[in-house]
Amino acid sequence: MKTPxxxxxFKVYNTSFGQKAVDIAKAGEKAAKEYGIxxxxxxxxxxxxxxxxxxxxxxxxxxxxxxDFGAYTGWLPIAALKxxxxxGVLVNHSEHRLRLDEIVAIVEAAKKHGLxxxxxxxxxxxxxxxxxxKPTALAVEPPxxxxxxxxxxxxxxxxxxxxxxxxxxxxxxxxxxxxxxISTAEDVEAAIRLGTAGVLVASAIMKxxxxxxxxxxMAMAAAKAYRK
Amino acid sequence: MKTPxxxxxFKVYNTSFGQKAVDIAKAGEKAAKEYGIxxxxxxxxxxxxxxxxxxxxxxxxxxxxxxDFGAYTGWLPIAALKxxxxxGVLVNHSEHRLRLDEIVAIVEAAKKHGLxxxxxxxxxxxxxxxxxxKPTALAVEPPxxxxxxxxxxxxxxxxxxxxxxxxxxxxxxxxxxxxxxISTAEDVEAAIRLGTAGVLVASAIMKxxxxxxxxxxMAMAAAKAYRK
Amino acid sequence: MKTPxxxxxFKVYNTSFGQKAVDIAKAGEKAAKEYGIxxxxxxxxxxxxxxxxxxxxxxxxxxxxxxDFGAYTGWLPIAALKxxxxxGVLVNHSEHRLRLDEIVAIVEAAKKHGLxxxxxxxxxxxxxxxxxxKPTALAVEPPxxxxxxxxxxxxxxxxxxxxxxxxxxxxxxxxxxxxxxISTAEDVEAAIRLGTAGVLVASAIMKxxxxxxxxxxMAMAAAKAYRK
Amino acid sequence: MKTPxxxxxFKVYNTSFGQKAVDIAKAGEKAAKEYGIxxxxxxxxxxxxxxxxxxxxxxxxxxxxxxDFGAYTGWLPIAALKxxxxxGVLVNHSEHRLRLDEIVAIVEAAKKHGLxxxxxxxxxxxxxxxxxxKPTALAVEPPxxxxxxxxxxxxxxxxxxxxxxxxxxxxxxxxxxxxxxISTAEDVEAAIRLGTAGVLVASAIMKxxxxxxxxxxMAMAAAKAYRK
Numbered sequence: 001m002k003t004p005x006x007x008x009x010f011k012v013y014n015t016s017f018g019q020k021a022v023d024i025a026k027a028g029e030k031a032a033k034e035y036g037i038x039x040x041x042x043x044x045x046x047x048x049x050x051x052x053x054x055x056x057x058x059x060x061x062x063x064x065x066x067x068d069f070g071a072y073t074g075w076l077p078i079a080a081l082k083x084x085x086x087x088g089v090l091v092n093h094s095e096h097r098l099r100l101d102e103i104v105a106i107v108e109a110a111k112k113h114g115l116x117x118x119x120x121x122x123x124x125x126x127x128x129x130x131x132x133x134k135p136t137a138l139a140v141e142p143p144x145x146x147x148x149x150x151x152x153x154x155x156x157x158x159x160x161x162x163x164x165x166x167x168x169x170x171x172x173x174x175x176x177x178x179x180x181x182i183s184t185a186e187d188v189e190a191a192i193r194l195g196t197a198g199v200l201v202a203s204a205i206m207k208x209x210x211x212x213x214x215x216x217x218m219a220m221a222a223a224k225a226y227r228k
Numbered sequence: 229m230k231t232p233x234x235x236x237x238f239k240v241y242n243t244s245f246g247q248k249a250v251d252i253a254k255a256g257e258k259a260a261k262e263y264g265i266x267x268x269x270x271x272x273x274x275x276x277x278x279x280x281x282x283x284x285x286x287x288x289x290x291x292x293x294x295x296d297f298g299a300y301t302g303w304l305p306i307a308a309l310k311x312x313x314x315x316g317v318l319v320n321h322s323e324h325r326l327r328l329d330e331i332v333a334i335v336e337a338a339k340k341h342g343l344x345x346x347x348x349x350x351x352x353x354x355x356x357x358x359x360x361x362k363p364t365a366l367a368v369e370p371p372x373x374x375x376x377x378x379x380x381x382x383x384x385x386x387x388x389x390x391x392x393x394x395x396x397x398x399x400x401x402x403x404x405x406x407x408x409x410i411s412t413a414e415d416v417e418a419a420i421r422l423g424t425a426g427v428l429v430a431s432a433i434m435k436x437x438x439x440x441x442x443x444x445x446m447a448m449a450a451a452k453a454y455r456k
Numbered sequence: 457m458k459t460p461x462x463x464x465x466f467k468v469y470n471t472s473f474g475q476k477a478v479d480i481a482k483a484g485e486k487a488a489k490e491y492g493i494x495x496x497x498x499x500x501x502x503x504x505x506x507x508x509x510x511x512x513x514x515x516x517x518x519x520x521x522x523x524d525f526g527a528y529t530g531w532l533p534i535a536a537l538k539x540x541x542x543x544g545v546l547v548n549h550s551e552h553r554l555r556l557d558e559i560v561a562i563v564e565a566a567k568k569h570g571l572x573x574x575x576x577x578x579x580x581x582x583x584x585x586x587x588x589x590k591p592t593a594l595a596v597e598p599p600x601x602x603x604x605x606x607x608x609x610x611x612x613x614x615x616x617x618x619x620x621x622x623x624x625x626x627x628x629x630x631x632x633x634x635x636x637x638i639s640t641a642e643d644v645e646a647a648i649r650l651g652t653a654g655v656l657v658a659s660a661i662m663k664x665x666x667x668x669x670x671x672x673x674m675a676m677a678a679a680k681a682y683r684k
Numbered sequence: 685m686k687t688p689x690x691x692x693x694f695k696v697y698n699t700s701f702g703q704k705a706v707d708i709a710k711a712g713e714k715a716a717k718e719y720g721i722x723x724x725x726x727x728x729x730x731x732x733x734x735x736x737x738x739x740x741x742x743x744x745x746x747x748x749x750x751x752d753f754g755a756y757t758g759w760l761p762i763a764a765l766k767x768x769x770x771x772g773v774l775v776n777h778s779e780h781r782l783r784l785d786e787i788v789a790i791v792e793a794a795k796k797h798g799l800x801x802x803x804x805x806x807x808x809x810x811x812x813x814x815x816x817x818k819p820t821a822l823a824v825e826p827p828x829x830x831x832x833x834x835x836x837x838x839x840x841x842x843x844x845x846x847x848x849x850x851x852x853x854x855x856x857x858x859x860x861x862x863x864x865x866i867s868t869a870e871d872v873e874a875a876i877r878l879g880t881a882g883v884l885v886a887s888a889i890m891k892x893x894x895x896x897x898x899x900x901x902m903a904m905a906a907a908k909a910y911r912k
Contacts, residue, residue, distance in 0.1 A: 045273035063302030073321040074291030093301040128816040360584040501729035519758030530747030552758040
């Protein structure tokens with residue numbers, strides 16, 4: 001994973017499926033090229049194969065299970081992702097919390113299959129625990145910023161800086177993203193200024209009137225803030 | 229859902245993905261036409277869109293969540309299936325057990341979105357409970373037949389007939405399938421002779437040397453047994 | 457289980473533990489004798505042994521697991537309840553939903569160990585499914601009445617009567633309780649008048665200034681309404 | 685928590701309830717006094733109150749939920765443990781795995797209520813993650829030692845020493861116990877010699893012909909090995 005990162009969690013909005021999802025992924029690809037940053041698109045399971053065949057930027061799954069191929073009806077084995085050109089997996093999102101042993105197993109299975117991992121954590125302590133598991137990246141979702149409408153750019157900066165510090169005590173290498181409170185390009189800039197290497201963003205893009213413009217603006221802000 | 233039914237649970241074997249999965253779905257389509265029976269293919273989430281675009285027989289999901297479009301990272305809302313031409317959803321498989329309230333919510337959501345449901349149950353009592361929820365179909369997986377290598381054609385017939393009787397006390401309309409102990413065309417014939425309207429089968433097809441032949445033989449057996 | 461029933465779910469309020477819990481259980485015992493009805497007390501796991509040794513009315517667990525004695529750290533095997541004189545178990549409360557196969561296993565295990573079961577269900581369809589599992593009793597918790605402050609005595613009566621009808625189509629014997637919307641003795645009277653055999657009640661007693669008086673009034677109302 | 689530690693997980697065997705459980709707890713109390721070590725007894729929820737009133741050594745719960753008092757039917761709020769003189773809680777046992785966010789919430793809630801925590805982890809990486817959450821103690825259960833009949837005293841010593849090293853990189857203070865492969869006093873001695881501060885043991889005591897003797901021998905071995 002390169003830095004800075006603009007990771008787009010498509011969730012499962014109506015814009016997350018079909019042609020609209022492809023268009024958003026292509027806008028991500030365009031912005032990645034234009035600004036030289038890492039744009040990661042994270043569509044629903046049903047869209048993975050199609051989107052991975054249409055864009056050259058990294059496509060991640062929103063979840064995968066730490067299984068090899070086998071008798072696991074309704075689950076998505078990590079082993080299956082490689083063939084369809086998926087580069088990584090998002091894990092433990094606040095809408096999809098996992099057991100500790102599952103997170104460990106998924107990160108280990110992903111490593112075995114050559115996939116990257118982006119693991120979410122809601123508190124500084126949970127982030128430190130995740131850091132000890134050594135995923136490729138982690139996204140901190142401070143409760144103060146989740147769904148409260150508080151922009152990271154306006155929240156007290158110590159929310160993010162404290163988390164970064166706790167993570168770094170445990171792991172010097174993991175890429176840290178800000179995973180909540182990102183509504184605008186200004187928030188992306190703030191996230192990077194506060195010591196994280198980018199953002200994990202969802203509704204600000206997926207529910208936008210003009211997702212392409214939001215992606216472009218956020219990518220530009222990320223590139224600019226990261227150079228400083 | 230027409231009867232008799234040959235429902236093929238692809239699970240997540242290596243044959244369940246990519247071109248192999250498409251080939252198996254097409255073999256199902258061919259057999260459905262040739263023998264005039266209902267062949268349902270149930271591939272992994274990542275293959276749903278592609279397979280639904282390549283075959284005209286019903287494609288079911290292996291699982292779906294009782295959500296509308298929204299912020300549900302890593303889940304698959306039933307609301308998203310319709311647009312990609314998915315006809316139904318398999319629910320509560322022994323490898324994917326659900327809470328009772330979830331099963332009810334999924335069956336209700338499926339009805340609202342015009343999708344069919346095939347709900348698994350492991351015991352006669354669980355099957356009766358499922359029957360009360362009024363799904364389109366249910367598959368009985370008697371523990372005596374799951375993973376024990378006991379063919380339904382050789383097991384004591386009362387295992388199936390007792391289950392059918394308990395289900396019918398609660399629901400006269402639900403389509404009943406035999407969901408375990410199906411390895412051969414002879415087992416399909418036995419399942420129908422014992423009063424169910426077909427089978428839910430997985431490894432006997434997905435792990436076969438020649439899946440097309442197994443599908444053909446099972447479809448032929450189903451058509452023949454059902455006419456009697 | 458006799459009828460009519462006043463089942464008191466202690467939940468885990470601060471009044472649910474220690475001497476206060478014993479006092480409430482004794483008030484239930486007193487009311488049971490005075491009005492000739494079945495009062496069931498359902499305290500937290502930590503209070504089961506003590507309360508069962510201090511009152512002669514039935515004591516139920518708020519949950520139990522379908523296990524025999526064994527290596528199940530942190531779970532409560534049904535097999536352990538009998539020795540401490542527990543008479544039954546509450547299952548699938550809206551705060552403790554279970555998988556369908558777990559509900560079946562618990563009801564079966566309870567029968568094997570000579571314990572009664574009281575299974576909750578939130579919708580008429582879920583109630584019918586539960587009825588098919590043949591527990592001793594079921595409590596219907598219509599979403600219209602849960603936590604909305606709508607008293608069953610003031611809600612449209614068809615909410616309860618429709619549920620009773622759906623349950624009776626599946627099971628003529630199960631005792632049906634009203635499990636939501638019970639705040640006053642008037643609500644108990646309404647629950648019985650609408651065709652259920654009593655109530656499952658929690659906060660109206662556990663959070664009352666004078667729990668003994670609420671228990672007495674509800675028991676009196678139940679006895680009176682049931683005689684009619 | 686003092687060291688060395690002999691923590692006895694009662695699980696839910698038939699010896700884990702009633703008078704037998706009290707006798708085992710009293711044997712633990714006797715050994716604690718005789719050898720000057722920390723013996724912790726961890727009985728089922730139903731036995732907590734009684735055992736905590738009969739012994740002066742620390743009594744832990746086998747599980748608790750990160751709740752305050754409230755409407756949580758069938759769960760055990762940490763808030764309720766203090767009043768009944770429980771000193772701590774066992775968390776994330778291999779038979780009771782929890783979500784990462786739950787483990788964090790339980791450890792935080794325990795701290796708030798003045799309770800200690802003993803968190804299990806199955807792999808060195810999971811143990812490091814747990815260490816980052818800063819519980820009072822953690823028990824490592826190397827898969828190589830769980831249920832395989834391999835005594836830690838005979839397994840390759842690096843299994844334990846590697847885990848200890850990974851934990852210490854993250855947390856210098858947490859008390860580390862060996863949580864698998866403990867059948868004899870010799871295993872206790874090995875666990876301490878390999879750098880852990882004691883053991884978490886279950887069946888070797890709970891299923892013994894003479895639990896008092898096993899407790900005595902293990903406590904003596906712990907005291908002796910720890911002094912060296």
